[in-house]
Amino acid sequence: MFQSKFAARHTFYAVTASLWAIAAANPAFAQETQQPTADDGQTIVVTATKRETSLLEVPFSINAQTERDIERSAATTIEDLSRNVAGLTVQNLGPGQSQVSVRGVSAGQIVRDQPGVKEQVGVYLDESVISLSLFTPDLDLFDLNRMETLRGPQGTLFGSGSVGGTIRYITNQPELGHLEGIVEANVNVADGGDFGGHLKGAINLPLGDVAAIRAVAYHSEFPGFIDARREGGAFEENVNDGHRTGARLALRFETGGLTITPRMLYQEISAGGFNRQEVYNLYANPFTTAAGGRPPIQLGERQQHLLLDEAFEDRTYLADLNVSYDFGSVELTSVSSYIHRDILVSRDASALTGSVSVDLAFPTAGVLLPSNLVDTTDLDAFTQELRLGSSASGPFQWVVGAFVSQVDRFYRQRLPTPGYDVFTDARFGAGTAAATTTPGFPANSPYAADLPYDISQTAIFGEGSYDITEAFTVTLGGRYYWFEEERRFVSSGLFANGDNNTDQTKSDGFSPRVIASYEIADNVRINAQASKGFRLGGVNDPLNIPLCTGGASGVDALTYGNHPTYEDETLWNYELGVRGRQGGINFAAAGFYTDISNLQVTADAGTCSSRVVFNVPSAHTMGVEFELSARPVQGLDLSINGSILESQFDSDVTTTAGVIIAGIRDGNRLPSVPNFQISAAASYTFPIADGADAYVGASYQHVGSRYTQPSDQESNPRTFVHNLPFGGAPAGASTTLDLRLPAYDYVNLSAGIDWDNGWGVMIYANNLFDENALLSFDRERGGRARLGFNIGQPRIIGATVRRRF
Numbered sequence: 001m002f003q004s005k006f007a008a009r010h011t012f013y014a015v016t017a018s019l020w021a022i023a024a025a026n027p028a029f030a031q032e033t034q035q036p037t038a039d040d041g042q043t044i045v046v047t048a049t050k051r052e053t054s055l056l057e058v059p060f061s062i063n064a065q066t067e068r069d070i071e072r073s074a075a076t077t078i079e080d081l082s083r084n085v086a087g088l089t090v091q092n093l094g095p096g097q098s099q100v101s102v103r104g105v106s107a108g109q110i111v112r113d114q115p116g117v118k119e120q121v122g123v124y125l126d127e128s129v130i131s132l133s134l135f136t137p138d139l140d141l142f143d144l145n146r147m148e149t150l151r152g153p154q155g156t157l158f159g160s161g162s163v164g165g166t167i168r169y170i171t172n173q174p175e176l177g178h179l180e181g182i183v184e185a186n187v188n189v190a191d192g193g194d195f196g197g198h199l200k201g202a203i204n205l206p207l208g209d210v211a212a213i214r215a216v217a218y219h220s221e222f223p224g225f226i227d228a229r230r231e232g233g234a235f236e237e238n239v240n241d242g243h244r245t246g247a248r249l250a251l252r253f254e255t256g257g258l259t260i261t262p263r264m265l266y267q268e269i270s271a272g273g274f275n276r277q278e279v280y281n282l283y284a285n286p287f288t289t290a291a292g293g294r295p296p297i298q299l300g301e302r303q304q305h306l307l308l309d310e311a312f313e314d315r316t317y318l319a320d321l322n323v324s325y326d327f328g329s330v331e332l333t334s335v336s337s338y339i340h341r342d343i344l345v346s347r348d349a350s351a352l353t354g355s356v357s358v359d360l361a362f363p364t365a366g367v368l369l370p371s372n373l374v375d376t377t378d379l380d381a382f383t384q385e386l387r388l389g390s391s392a393s394g395p396f397q398w399v400v401g402a403f404v405s406q407v408d409r410f411y412r413q414r415l416p417t418p419g420y421d422v423f424t425d426a427r428f429g430a431g432t433a434a435a436t437t438t439p440g441f442p443a444n445s446p447y448a449a450d451l452p453y454d455i456s457q458t459a460i461f462g463e464g465s466y467d468i469t470e471a472f473t474v475t476l477g478g479r480y481y482w483f484e485e486e487r488r489f490v491s492s493g494l495f496a497n498g499d500n501n502t503d504q505t506k507s508d509g510f511s512p513r514v515i516a517s518y519e520i521a522d523n524v525r526i527n528a529q530a531s532k533g534f535r536l537g538g539v540n541d542p543l544n545i546p547l548c549t550g551g552a553s554g555v556d557a558l559t560y561g562n563h564p565t566y567e568d569e570t571l572w573n574y575e576l577g578v579r580g581r582q583g584g585i586n587f588a589a590a591g592f593y594t595d596i597s598n599l600q601v602t603a604d605a606g607t608c609s610s611r612v613v614f615n616v617p618s619a620h621t622m623g624v625e626f627e628l629s630a631r632p633v634q635g636l637d638l639s640i641n642g643s644i645l646e647s648q649f650d651s652d653v654t655t656t657a658g659v660i661i662a663g664i665r666d667g668n669r670l671p672s673v674p675n676f677q678i679s680a681a682a683s684y685t686f687p688i689a690d691g692a693d694a695y696v697g698a699s700y701q702h703v704g705s706r707y708t709q710p711s712d713q714e715s716n717p718r719t720f721v722h723n724l725p726f727g728g729a730p731a732g733a734s735t736t737l738d739l740r741l742p743a744y745d746y747v748n749l750s751a752g753i754d755w756d757n758g759w760g761v762m763i764y765a766n767n768l769f770d771e772n773a774l775l776s777f778d779r780e781r782g783g784r785a786r787l788g789f790n791i792g793q794p795r796i797i798g799a800t801v802r803r804r805f
Contacts, residue, residue, distance in 0.1 A: 056581060057525075059529070060575070060577070063148070072750060074762070074764045077138060081141075082100075087104075088101075089673050101673055105571065105596065106673045107671070122154065122162035125139065128335065137341075139169055140246055143171060143202040145170045147168065148168040149165065149166075151592075153573050155531070155532060157463060172202070174214040174250050180204045181204060182201065184800060186801075189798070193225030197220070218244070225275075226274070226276065231307060231368075240272060248263065248264070260322075265316070271313075275775075277301065277791045279737060282355055283354070284297040313343070316340070319339075322334070329391060332386075334385070340379065355781050373414075400461070407456070410452045411453070446494040449489065451541070452488050458481065463476070474516050477514075488503075497543075497546070501542070513531035515531075521580070524581075526576070535570075536568055537566050537598075543605055543610045547609045548605070549606065556782075559659070576592075577591070586627075587629075599649075600616075607782040616651060616653055618650040619650050625641075638682050642676070645673065646675065662711045671712070672708060675704050677704060682697065682699075696751045718739050719735070719736045720787060722784050741789075749765045763799045764797070766795070775790045777789055778790055
């Protein structure tokens, strides 16, 4: 699909081969380079307050996973890291489609055809906004300095989308006067799947005394582990394999007080399918019969049924420019960024289209037509931030700034189903297919839609802290924002309404924050905070009325229709926390309560194959989170962290008749987040020879039970009546499932050797006991067409060789 695929791979291999050659030919560089040391929590520097501070001094709840943490855990995605961060959860909906939540602030599953829904957690690459609802880039973790998780609303400094918290990928920056680099090779295998691996390299090159350049290149092959049953009964193995290829290039120029850092990033992700394990499929289920021409089928673990190949592809371009000038007591910073995304989600929608064809009384040949749902997203986003902040020491530290963004997003959906128009005309009369096709849209696509978005935002912000005494500091901040969105919706085809609408929404608001921090003892601080966050509202898509059971007068249309827009979501967070270091023990804990207004909850519109966002007047989350690490003896590192949450609706959303809509009932749980999550890790490092240290490590991760959508906890276990008499299956055939996603546990092991000359090797096993974790529930057309679960990776065993120079 990507024309640049082979060129990108060729460039990657050339760059990495050059880095290996430098490493092998220059052993002296390895002798001179400082090797990473074990993180003891005392020297980690973060920029969560828009200026450099030690982790201990940040006056709110924060976690920082360092480069060493990432390397030794063999983590490759944010989902891998999330299990080691208290209060952070990731709902996996497939490659490049993970949804992040912090502290239980979650509105449930947001799927690929809801482009107007905004994110609840802001995601940044250094200073640049990269978060995008549905498709936050699944960036490679190689050559990261750290990943910061800022818990609680960060609307003051980071704006919309940070209502639950903020995730920041912090890369290693070009370093003046220092030549260094790293190359890394890996091979791994998935249990019951195929082989994967990666090859990655980074180099830092000084350019005279005032400039340096840092280049990073990587390519990873992901092992597939899902087997697809094809028509006729044959299985194709490991259909969800894929790859990720990318590069970053940054230049740093310093002279006097001026620093200029331009950067470019390119990344492409491609996957051959999705991590979907099916329980029921219109074409493969236990209810069909040999007499009906389709012998009954029971799909097994890590299996699905396909008529067509599936694919996910994502091309991301990022260019940003960071310019700062230090006047001595104040520093002026400008951050400009531009991001372009091309995203393709190609799914086998044969069961979805076929289920409608059964309802329309099409013959078997029409029901069996392969149907491909193709979603494409073209995105261009520009952001500009300009801020002025204090840079000298003193009791008063401050930052003020302005932010603007412009997002142009074009979402297209097509349902190419070759031959469908012939069956449509045969069923409803000649010319029917042409009459339902909007000019400019393709034939043989029973549904198609174009949705261009124009979204703009402007904000001013400021935050200041004052040391009232040496031990007591107060911080005050606020952000005022203006937001406008225009969306056009044009649809075509037999399943569509023939819409041609232009909708607009706009809002403004203010988000304040106040923090008090008190040092009760050396290196021990208590922090209290009240802060507000916000998530921008939007426009709902119209229902696909022809697909709704009963049409416009049916219960689904009456329940989910007539909700054209949804309002901004706001949240007040109140927390009390402690962070400190005493006697070699590092600890942090926080208790919090969040009061949410107009929570934006996504609901499946029954059988309409549509999704609608509702505002819930009131909801809350409350809980505690803790992190503890220690080094009781030289070489032994222990850590444990976890969170206990209560996240619930505090109000109902009902029809005019008082019927609860989509499980939004006072007292029901918010979706997709566990009430309990904990992880523990231990590692031991010991010398085995002069200039060589070995280490062994183990970790345990527990993620509690969850629900994918609020409605899943109503009438659960749930019986889905398919009402599709096809292939001998009776109309009343039904499947009963427990929609409470069970808790799961991962055990990971690793061992390795690091040499002083820069070489290192590691072997590891992630998900040692091959847990088949159910991550989210997948349904098509209210469960009539397909039922299944998105699942996690099986056991992965691998080995990594690394060389620093």
